[in-house]
Amino acid sequence: MRFHDCSTAPSPRRVRIFMAEKGISLPTVQVDLKSGEHLEPAFRRLNPWCTVPVLELDDGTCISEAMAVCRFLEEIHPDPPLMGRDAREKGLVAMWEHRCEIDGFLAAAEALRNATPRMKGRALPGPEPYEQIPALAERGRKRVQGFFKALDQRLADSAFLAGDTYTVADITAQVAVDFAGWIKLTIPEALVHARRWHDSVSARPSAGA
Amino acid sequence: MRFHDCSTAPSPRRVRIFMAEKGISLPTVQVDLKSGEHLEPAFRRLNPWCTVPVLELDDGTCISEAMAVCRFLEEIHPDPPLMGRDAREKGLVAMWEHRCEIDGFLAAAEALRNATPRMKGRALPGPEPYEQIPALAERGRKRVQGFFKALDQRLADSAFLAGDTYTVADITAQVAVDFAGWIKLTIPEALVHARRWHDSVSARPSAGA
Numbered sequence: 001m002r003f004h005d006c007s008t009a010p011s012p013r014r015v016r017i018f019m020a021e022k023g024i025s026l027p028t029v030q031v032d033l034k035s036g037e038h039l040e041p042a043f044r045r046l047n048p049w050c051t052v053p054v055l056e057l058d059d060g061t062c063i064s065e066a067m068a069v070c071r072f073l074e075e076i077h078p079d080p081p082l083m084g085r086d087a088r089e090k091g092l093v094a095m096w097e098h099r100c101e102i103d104g105f106l107a108a109a110e111a112l113r114n115a116t117p118r119m120k121g122r123a124l125p126g127p128e129p130y131e132q133i134p135a136l137a138e139r140g141r142k143r144v145q146g147f148f149k150a151l152d153q154r155l156a157d158s159a160f161l162a163g164d165t166y167t168v169a170d171i172t173a174q175v176a177v178d179f180a181g182w183i184k185l186t187i188p189e190a191l192v193h194a195r196r197w198h199d200s201v202s203a204r205p206s207a208g209a
Numbered sequence: 210m211r212f213h214d215c216s217t218a219p220s221p222r223r224v225r226i227f228m229a230e231k232g233i234s235l236p237t238v239q240v241d242l243k244s245g246e247h248l249e250p251a252f253r254r255l256n257p258w259c260t261v262p263v264l265e266l267d268d269g270t271c272i273s274e275a276m277a278v279c280r281f282l283e284e285i286h287p288d289p290p291l292m293g294r295d296a297r298e299k300g301l302v303a304m305w306e307h308r309c310e311i312d313g314f315l316a317a318a319e320a321l322r323n324a325t326p327r328m329k330g331r332a333l334p335g336p337e338p339y340e341q342i343p344a345l346a347e348r349g350r351k352r353v354q355g356f357f358k359a360l361d362q363r364l365a366d367s368a369f370l371a372g373d374t375y376t377v378a379d380i381t382a383q384v385a386v387d388f389a390g391w392i393k394l395t396i397p398e399a400l401v402h403a404r405r406w407h408d409s410v411s412a413r414p415s416a417g418a
Binding site: 059072098143 | 257258264266268270272273274276277278280281284285295296297299300301302303304307308333337339342344345348351352355359362
């Protein structure tokens with residue numbers, strides 16, 4: 001198995017943290033997003049959507065999309081469980097993970113990609129060029145601020161997003177919060193529950209991944 | 210258990226089809242999205258994101274987000290498996306499902322919500338009002354057309370999206386294609402593989418869900 005990564009990119013970081021929590025170490029190939037290596041034919045054969053991460057299995061099968069890679073790894077390396085232990089918890093983890101991806105991760109990406117000069121014509125990941133939409137950058141920033149508040153409300157009642165234990169939902173939320181830092185948005189001081197949680201997940205050894 | 214649904218909405222339709230394939234029938238509550246019932250306090254207590262579907266468990270736990278509801282149901286009612294049978298297939302199903310959601314389902318939603326007069330101020334689902342962005346409606350339409358092509362390329366090599374068997378990835382893609390019909394986008398005649406697949410999934414009894 002080989003893990004196709006880009007050490008500076010937030011999406012594969014979700015999988016890197018997931019692997020660090022499980023103690024999984026894989027041969028890793030760095031994909032140079034800056035030079036556009038992900039848009040070249042060699043990488044496109046692995047992943048037509050031109051995104052990292054990609055997990056290349058020994059039979060040549062390629063699994064892309066961060067959560068799909070995590071799903072595969074959870075199955076072959078179930079301990080510690082990061083996607084829930086029973087049906088109820090699996091549902092709650094999937095629910096929180098998905099909301100944090102949509103409201104946090106994708107909102108931050110929207111804000112960044114629609115405003116950064118070096119991302120002109122790259123407002124969406126993938127092979128097709130998409131022009132920036134300034135109103136979307138603005139909307140993304142507003143959504144990230146709403147995401148911080150939603151985190152705080154949830155974490156007022158719960159140690160972690162899906163319940164008492166750390167799961168992949170916390171990973172997506174953590175990476176989304178750190179990614180929002182790229183556009184200079186941080187959890188406001190007043191949101192003490194979200195800050196407590198962010199300090200806690202950031203203190204785990206996996207946070208360096 | 211109670212299923213909070215809206216019989217005309219595409220997102221809960223994903224779960225309705227999933228349940229029909231498994232032969233699951235649940236007490237169902239219809240939520241009137243037209244009158245804004247999903248934005249009222251009673252519904253917000255079930256789901257602060259104000260979206261359907263929601264599965265309310267007997268202990269009061271509420272699971273929202275279509276794929277999270279499917280994940281729960283897959284665990285308590287594993288046959289027939291719709292989210293993959295082994296690690297590799299589970300990874301591939303999650304990968305295709307996620308891409309079809311982002312490129313198909315969300316793109317169609319983007320196109321619809323940013324252009325329809327009755328959705329002014331409702332460009333995103335959820336409790337917060339968001340103004341329409343006309344450029345985003347345009348981009349959504351372009352993305353849906355790319356989604357049709359990507360489906361066709363994949364289905365030239367494979368009976369179903371994740372491989373030889375029908376899975377939840379096909380459900381999300383099917384609902385996305387039908388949802389795109391709301392904005393008058395249909396799979397072009399020339400994309401014979403995507404059309405063959407769509408005819409095939411539409412002929413299943415679950416398609417009426």
